[in-house]
Amino acid sequence: MSAIYIGYKFVIAPLQPGAEILIAELGAAGFESFVEEEDGVLAYIQKDEWHEDILDEVQILSSEAFDITFTFEEIEQINWNEAWEKNFNPIVVDEVCAVRAPFHDPFNTPYEVIIEPKMSFGTGHHETTHMMIQHILKHDFEGKSVLDMGCGTAVLAILAEMKGANPIDAIDIDNWCYLNSLENIARNNRKHITVYEGDASLLNGKHYDIIIANINRNILLNDMETYAACLNKDGVLFLSGFYKDDISTIEEACNKHHLFYVDGLEKNQWVALQFKKA
Template sequence: MSYTYIEYNFEIKPRDPGTEILLAELAELPFESFEETEDGLKAYIRKSEWQEDLLAEVAILDSPAFEVGYQFHEIPPENWNKKWETHFDPIELDNRCRVRAPFHEEKDVTYDIVIEPKMSFGTGHHETTYMMLQFLLDIPLEGQSVLDMGCGTAVLAILAAMKGAEEVDAIDIDHWSFLNSLENIKRNGQEQIEVFEGDVSAIPNKQYDVVLANINRNILLADIPAYAEHLRDRGKLLLSGFYEADSAVIDGVCKEAGLDYKTKLQKNSWTAVLYQKS
């Protein structure tokens, strides 16, 4: 199953902080991925989700403080795939972990992850995925049970399994991500990972030692209480997909759910946080 996407190319003056503001507003809409450029931002939305008045509520477009111009056009699936193959360089985290495409040469690292992302989010290039990989590298997972929410390519679930997690479940609402996760799991020899298609309601009726959620601010705010319910006592919740400016509201919901703040990572304007269930 494949989809046609619409690519928006935004030019913003001044670029900073205009790009950050625009991205935060577009994240409230059904855009699936973003790419920062020298002049601003590219944003991608499935054609089936597109409407003529899609940007009507994007306030920065009418702000006198910024000049924002944009163009948009359709991206057939085969062109999208060619695009990422052209620009996808391996991601390396010290000598511990490397995320690469099938056509990249293998190197001697502790965890060599092969990802063919196609339409899915999660190559490790985006700051949020990169930080989540950092977190996973630094916490013990041997014999643990792990849930990866909004798994995208399943790159986080795969790393958890490679690090010795005994039980790993991965969930994504997008059918393409569901299929791509299955492909990448098989490609990396981690078929013990169970993949489910759906939202938070698809979480199996059990608890986990570690829950991962690299999604977006609004979904996190709605679903953090459910994540907490599926955590064992002293279990860890790793969150990303939001800006540092949203940390306070995320923290408030986590505290209400009985979660204690432990530490965080920052990369550019993005944040990843680690909480533990009391």
């Protein structure tokens, strides 16, 4: 149930264009995932893929133009979803949008999102994701700037881009979701989504036409003021990750920030609501 990764931390100067060259060369040598930090790059490779000479293939490490030091450690990741992933059946929402894994046969639907969830939430199977997909399918995203907060696998951001949204920011607090979103965005050949690892503190000074946030009741309540501040006038907020019983609390918090209820969906006690900024 676990995969062992070796995580390398490269401290590099100058960072630009060093980080870009380093990531390209590490990718070619077999590293799978990268996180750019302020002083360098974190790079991950599965232990099975690693061999002693692998860093010899990375030419930038011996280049005199860059000053690079690195440390590494083994990291064990428990893949809680592994058993479930093996049973990951494709889903089709409202006969219009298929969400499937790369190993499934293609669907003949207008929208098809290919997701390899690994450890991240967001395949469309969960009620909240399913209803958020329904909201996105019904809404006009053409030319709209979008934030997908708590992006998970980035399934919603990817669908938003397929529906014409541009540009899109996708944020998740979890490192695995950040990395998995990057993979899924590339897999679906999307060009207008920028992924960030972090939380609402990243949103200072940002503005969007549409915000999608499927997280949970308490985080939504906590971050509502920030979402409202980031929404353009007449902007639309789609919220999920909470139960029917929480509607009045969520709506009250929204109203406080001039966000007013437009529409809502409910599935097995879960809800997904649409608000508009006055």
